[in-house]
Amino acid sequence: MTVHVAAMDIRERLARNLRLLRQEKGWSQEAFADEAGLHRTYISDLERGARNPTITVVDKLAIALGVTPGRLLD
Amino acid sequence: MTVHVAAMDIRERLARNLRLLRQEKGWSQEAFADEAGLHRTYISDLERGARNPTITVVDKLAIALGVTPGRLLD
Structure with a gap:
């Protein structure tokens, strides 16, 4: 089994x-939480x-930011 | 709040x-599980x-397959 440390x-x-990405949108954490349906x-x-x-x-976060999940995780 | 259904x-x-991706590698589910350190x-x-x-x-799966997390989720 190969072990990689990212x-x-x-x-x-x-x-x-x-x-x-949140700051690029000019959103506060609270505004982003509302947009994503999550808690601040x-x-x-x-x-x-x-x-x-x-x-x-992750999908909720990506949809709220208008990006793909890969943009958040890669 | 905008609601999208992916x-x-x-x-x-x-x-x-x-x-x-597993089939492209010619791996069984068992071989893939071993490679990723997960259960079959x-x-x-x-x-x-x-x-x-x-x-x-997801990161373990991506590392085992040699791809980015985005390749698995996008």
């Missing part, structure tokens, strides 16, 4: 991409890499 | 992409769209 953990990549504190946790969300949550 | 649910997209029945459930995995699981 250069940046996927949670950190999601955190960085969420923050960048959950958005804050995601942007600190402190959560391990499921793919259906 | 053309194909993200779990179905993952299921279709996993099956295609879990791989079977994923390929039926019956699971809602977290992003760290």
